[in-house]
Amino acid sequence: MKVLITGAAGFIGSQIAYKLWKLGVKLVLIDNFSYGKMDNLEFPNHSFTNEIIKMDIRDREGISSLFTNADIDYVYNIAGIAPLPDCQSNPQEAVDVNVTGTVNLLENCRKNGVKKFILASTNAIYENETKFPTVENNFKEPTLIYPNTKYVAERFCESYHKTYGMNITCLRFSNVYGPHIDCLRKQPPFVAYMIRELYYNRIPIFHSDGEQRRDYIYVDDLVEIALLVQEGKGFECINVSSNKNYSVNEMYSIASKIMNKNIKAKYETDIHYWESYPELYMGAYPIKNEILKHEINKYSLCDNSYAKEKYGWEPKVNMEEGLRRVIENECELLSRWDKKE
Ligand SMILES: NC(=O)c1ccc[n+]([C@@H]2O[C@H](COP(=O)([O-])OP(=O)(O)OC[C@H]3O[C@@H](n4cnc5c(N)ncnc54)[C@H](O)[C@@H]3O)[C@@H](O)[C@H]2O)c1
Numbered sequence: 001m002k003v004l005i006t007g008a009a010g011f012i013g014s015q016i017a018y019k020l021w022k023l024g025v026k027l028v029l030i031d032n033f034s035y036g037k038m039d040n041l042e043f044p045n046h047s048f049t050n051e052i053i054k055m056d057i058r059d060r061e062g063i064s065s066l067f068t069n070a071d072i073d074y075v076y077n078i079a080g081i082a083p084l085p086d087c088q089s090n091p092q093e094a095v096d097v098n099v100t101g102t103v104n105l106l107e108n109c110r111k112n113g114v115k116k117f118i119l120a121s122t123n124a125i126y127e128n129e130t131k132f133p134t135v136e137n138n139f140k141e142p143t144l145i146y147p148n149t150k151y152v153a154e155r156f157c158e159s160y161h162k163t164y165g166m167n168i169t170c171l172r173f174s175n176v177y178g179p180h181i182d183c184l185r186k187q188p189p190f191v192a193y194m195i196r197e198l199y200y201n202r203i204p205i206f207h208s209d210g211e212q213r214r215d216y217i218y219v220d221d222l223v224e225i226a227l228l229v230q231e232g233k234g235f236e237c238i239n240v241s242s243n244k245n246y247s248v249n250e251m252y253s254i255a256s257k258i259m260n261k262n263i264k265a266k267y268e269t270d271i272h273y274w275e276s277y278p279e280l281y282m283g284a285y286p287i288k289n290e291i292l293k294h295e296i297n298k299y300s301l302c303d304n305s306y307a308k309e310k311y312g313w314e315p316k317v318n319m320e321e322g323l324r325r326v327i328e329n330e331c332e333l334l335s336r337w338d339k340k341e
Pocket residue numbers: 006007008009010011012013030031032033034035036037055056057058077078079080081082097101120121122123172173174175176177182189
């Protein structure tokens with residue numbers, strides 16, 4: 001069995017690669033390193049740094065020859081532009097990677113008889129939904145660029161299933177946290193940001209009142225379901241969620257306790273959320289305040305019964321344990337970075 005993982009130098013792709021490697025699976029790993037890091041490819045007893053192929057999922061010739069030469073059975077398309085403000089401020093690139101890149105892979109899977117295609121999708125597509133916990137079907141369509149790219153990528157997956165009979169699963173991840181979460185990017189995910197600020201004894205800035213609640217899933221739980229769905233037939237979209245949510249304030253309190261810190265956070269108004277992306281506020285049509293408010297105060301809670309019933313999957317890692325593991329990993333990484341400088 002041979003498995004292609006795209007975005008393998010990223011947070012989630014690297015963790016899927018490591019789990020499959022431990023199971024003895026032959027891997028083909030690609031990443032264009034727009035966000036990925038060599039550091040993510042180093043594990044305690046294995047390094048993928050010599051195996052990773054620098055390639056873009058939009059590279060038609062490169063991807064085509066990879067499929068022709070590598071005899072790939074399964075594909076995990078984990079590559080993507082994930083940060084919301086990056087997608088919003090560069091929509092052409094976001095659509096190009098998240099949609100066109102996905103179609104490039106689907107077409108090669110079709111031609112080369114790939115047994116299963118698995119797409120990294122997102123619960124951000126539920127941004128306008130008001131029923132909780134949210135189930136996979138009948139939700140209100142999204143507004144922002146990022147969730148729309150994933151929503152459209154899902155529709156192309158569905159099209160390839162309906163037209164060609166290909167087996168495809170779209171995994172709608174809730175907010176994912178775990179070792180390798182990116183704490184160094186311009187606007188890191190909340191978990192990575194809060195730990196980084198605590199590590200440097202800085203006052204973290206939270207937008208709104210910190211009472212907004214989101215559904216989180218620990219990366220090992222995600223990897224488990226990502227492997228289980230390999231054998232699923234047909235087309236499906238699955239919530240990969242804990243069906244539990246935590247507020248910003250609750251998570252900050254758990255992390256502060258684990259790190260033994262007592263730093264009061266500062267609260268900014270929600271409309272300054274993306275102020276490090278001034279281009280969104282400029283031009284003839286600046287981003288609407290109501291959209292910013294909605295995004296920052298968004299509530300998420302996703303029903304995971306489909307994954308439980310079909311695959312017997314259940315998340316195992318609770319928030320305290322998950323955060324303890326991320327803190328250990330992130331502090332070790334930050335101390336290594338500090339020494340490098
Ligand atoms: N992290 C989360 O909370 C979360 C939640 C929902 C969905 N997702 C989705 O899961 C996937 C992985 O997310 P992540 O958190 O690991 O992000 P990440 O940025 O750490 O990983 C994505 C990887 O894709 C690579 N990449 C980007 N464009 C590429 C291209 N054109 N060709 C090849 N490689 C490319 C990047 O270099 C990076 O290594 C993304 O598609 C994201 O949209 C993530």
